[in-house]
Amino acid sequence: MINAKYLPLAATVTVFVALFLVGGMMYRNFLSTLVLGHILADNAFVIIAAIGATFVILSGGIDLSIGSMIGFVGVCMAVLDQAGWHPLASAALLLCFGILFGAMQGYLIDFCEIQPFIVTLAGLFLLRGACFMVSLDSVPIRHEFVQTFATTRIPLPGRGFLTSSAIVMLLSLAVAIFIAHFTRFGTNIYAIGGDKESARLMGVPIRRTTVMIYGLGGFYSALAGVIYALYTSSGYPLAGSTTELSAIAAVVLGGTLLTGGVGLVAGTVFGGMILGLISTLIIFHGSLNSAWIMISSGMLLFGFIVLHRFLVGSFDLRGSS
Amino acid sequence: MPAEPAAVPRIAMRAIRKAFPGVLALDGVDLALRPGEVHALLGENGAGKSTLIKILTGAVRRDSGEMWLDGQPIDPGSTGEAQAAGISTVFQEVNLIPTMSVTKNMALERAAGRFGMISWRKAREQARAKLARLGVDIDIERPLGSFSVAVQQLVAIARALEDNTRVLVLDEPTASLDAKETTALFSIMRELKARGIAVVFITHFLEQVYEVGDRITVLRNGRLVGTAAASDVSRPDLVSMMIGRELGEVERAFSEKDAMAAGPVRLSARGLGRKRVLEPFDLILRQGEVVGLAGLLGSGRTETAKMLFGAISADAGELTVMGTPTRNAAPRQSLRAGIAFCPEDRKAEGLVAELSVRENIMLSIQSKQGWLKRIPRRRQDELAREMIAALGIATPDAEKPVGQLSGGNQQKVVLARALASNPSVLLLDEPTRGIDVGAHAEIIKLIRKLCKDGLALLVASSELDELVAATDRVAVLRDRAKIGEISGEQITRDNIVRMIAGDDGRAD
Known part of the structure; x- marks a missing residue:
């Protein structure tokens, strides 16, 4: 029998494949690596952010500052570009900032015992405000590296190709899978999310791990911001608004429980791709308006949460009294 | 070795x-x-x-x-x-x-x-x-x-x-x-x-x-x-x-107890139980009588009280409240029928520490009335004053947050709240947990007084001397089963200890 751990992932992959096949039946040329490559490219930044959010959610927390971080990193990159910085240099600086900012949030959450929701909500406002401090308007990034980034691609069988943002996303995924499943830190994340008090009694360093989790989350949102800025070759102070919610949706669709402790990073990638696939399908249709993207995403999300209730209920033996 | x-x-x-x-x-x-x-x-x-x-x-x-x-x-x-x-x-x-x-x-x-x-x-x-x-x-x-x-x-x-x-x-x-x-x-x-x-x-x-x-x-x-x-x-x-015997100074008031004749049956359980929680048991509570529940930690004291109140649902047997058999009693119905329950952990289950004495006392009446019918403030003050006087709650006024009172006085507020709804059956789980010896004796006196006033009481307690001092009948529990009942002169520390320890020749 298949390990219960992989059931939600199997469900996610099945839905993705089914949606893809539905698209293939409705439209000619849909079933191609070209479409797949575009979905990957368009959603790379959301998926990268969602990978970071997966760790946070696996630990039983939440990070609402993702979208603002994306916006902040974008405008900073653009302004630094005008000051003559190489995009890679500013990216490195901003990734460090992301780690520090996330780690600070993690420290506050554990040290002051405040709910992650509130701490990262404060982070959301703080960073979005900072965006407007840096720039009120959209600022273009003109460095030639942006051109290089946009044209670097790996061809896929068929007419499709992997863009550089998709490549960065896949590399992030590989790193995330390694962290989650082959390091002590990753195991500790699952333990804290499964039962924090027990984890403490089993010797897991809660504070250090919490700080690292949110630091990692901050890194991934900053990376999402870098990719978004390079992909759009601009920085815009409102960029990334509500991306944190799409990221959370991708995590949940990917089979991770919001209560923590159960889930897989790979699931998140498929969750993000499902969201991308839905909007692509509706855009292909032409006559349906974008309201349907939200509506169908919402319905799918709802269905998944109900499904999880049943899957989890079947192997959870704790609530016996 | x-x-x-x-x-x-x-x-x-x-x-x-x-x-x-x-x-x-x-x-x-x-x-x-x-x-x-x-x-x-x-x-x-x-x-x-x-x-x-x-x-x-x-x-x-x-x-x-x-x-x-x-x-x-x-x-x-x-x-x-x-x-x-x-x-x-x-x-x-x-x-x-x-x-x-x-x-x-x-x-x-x-x-x-x-x-x-x-x-x-x-x-x-x-x-x-x-x-x-x-x-x-x-x-x-x-x-x-x-x-x-x-x-x-x-x-x-x-x-x-x-x-x-x-x-x-x-x-x-x-x-x-x-x-x-x-x-x-x-x-x-x-x-x-x-x-x-x-x-x-x-x-x-x-x-x-x-x-x-x-x-x-x-x-x-x-x-x-x-x-x-x-x-x-x-x-x-x-x-x-x-x-132990912390309660040496509380004397068993036999003369007072003997004077009381047990009244009509208020609550009776027949074969009530739940798998893995409590073996089926029989228990009767009469008006004007205090029944004790004795047993060690984990013997099922709390579970018995909660089951009588309907907070734990039974899967066997039946419960008769005021002569009316009920299936699947729930706390809401029990409260309506005139049963009140004071839980063991008053911080977690009993009181709202931030609310005032008056507000805590009002909680149960208000919930009985439904939230729409507000009780006039004047009536509330009156009732709170009555209760504070009747139970001797040491508080400067009725508006003091309960969390600032001493343990004994908090327990009295719990009692006051239960009594405010005018119950005919009162179930007390560890009424003297965590309070000092003086307040202890007072609570026991209060229990006797309530009994005299015509209530049917159940007291679950880990302190034998408390049971000896306060009760007319004691049901003894061991390993989640009722193993016997003693009453009157038989209620002594030694008898209860012997029953709990299993020295009655019963094979384990």
Whole structure:
């Protein structure tokens, strides 16, 4: 029998494949690596952010500052570009900032015992405000590296190709899978999310791990911001608004429980791709308006949460009294 | 026995003291563990067992006192440090992560590996080897939560046992095991003992203490009552040591009690019970009568009271309230029928600490009335004043937040709230928990007075003297079953102790 751990992932992959096949039946040329490559490219930044959010959610927390971080990193990159910085240099600086900012949030959450929701909500406002401090308007990034980034691609069988943002996303995924499943830190994340008090009694360093989790989350949102800025070759102070919610949706669709402790990073990638696939399908249709993207995403999300209730209920033996 | 009582004890704890805000949890407690013994640690709720164990295993720091491991002074600051020193613990209620696989649970903060990485191949080998030592053969890739509690318990023990383990603490390991699983656990404990490990066994099942324990230490109210070889202490003595006699000054008021004739039946349970919670029992509460529930921790006292109130639903038997049989009573219906319940843990279940005395008293009446019909403020003040006067609640005025009152007065507010709804049956679970001796006597007087006023009362209590002083009839519980009832002159400490200890010739 298949390990219960992989059931939600199997469900996610099945839905993705089914949606893809539905698209293939409705439209000619849909079933191609070209479409797949575009979905990957368009959603790379959301998926990268969602990978970071997966760790946070696996630990039983939440990070609402993702979208603002994306916006902040974008405008900073653009302004630094005008000051003559190489995009890679500013990216490195901003990734460090992301780690520090996330780690600070993690420290506050554990040290002051405040709910992650509130701490990262404060982070959301703080960073979005900072965006407007840096720039009120959209600022273009003109460095030639942006051109290089946009044209670097790996061809896929068929007419499709992997863009550089998709490549960065896949590399992030590989790193995330390694962290989650082959390091002590990753195991500790699952333990804290499964039962924090027990984890403490089993010797897991809660504070250090919490700080690292949110630091990692901050890194991934900053990376999402870098990719978004390079992909759009601009920085815009409102960029990334509500991306944190799409990221959370991708995590949940990917089979991770919001209560923590159960889930897989790979699931998140498929969750993000499902969201991308839905909007692509509706855009292909032409006559349906974008309201349907939200509506169908919402319905799918709802269905998944109900499904999880049943899957989890079947192997959870704790609530016996 | 493989190890002679050594000159140097494996663990020596001396004059351990620990205070939490408002409570002195441990007051100068000593504990000595010999290598190769099973040492039972006994005591009622709040006796200080858990705190002592947490200090031994590094989960809590002591305020003062000394600790030695094999003659070396130790001061573990975390469970990890204690573990490294050879002191392993399996905390109550299996503290592992049910959502993770068995391997991962075993490897958590234990697995070897370089640069923070974990080699799962090695981790699996280690997990299998450790489980094999205890004779456990399971699929270690499945989530822990998918196994029975007994298996989870064994995994927890296997995880706790390292090569260097010298002391193993088992906190209530048998609480959720059946007889067969318990026997299996005991043979493992004997094996560990034979390896020279000092096993600390915390339990409230007395038979198990005699079955597997070599020596016994009893704590009460944060103090050491005594340590003795299991073969030197009889069961009644042991029960006596655990329950104590703090209430010497409360005299049993026979004359008053005899004057009262029991009235009509208010509440009667026939064969009421629930699988795994409480064996079916019969119990009758009459107007003008106080019925006591006696038994050790875990004997089903609270469960009995809650079941009569409908807070735990029964799956067998029937409950007759005021002559009307009810199936599946729920607290809401019970309140309507005139039954009030004062829970054991007044902080968690009874009172809203931030609300004033008046507001707390109003809660139950207001909920009985429904939220739409507001009770006029003047009526509220009047009622609060009445209650404060009637129960002698020491508070400057009715608007003081309940959290700022003393324990005894908080308990009176709980009573006031229950009484405000004008019940005819009052169920009290540990009405004197955590209050000082003076307030204690007052509460007992109050119980007698309420009874005289025509209430039917049930008092569940771990303090025998309280039951002796306050009740007309006592139902005795053991191991989640009612084992008998005594009344009138028969209600004495010794009789109750003998029944609890099982010296009535009944085979266990």
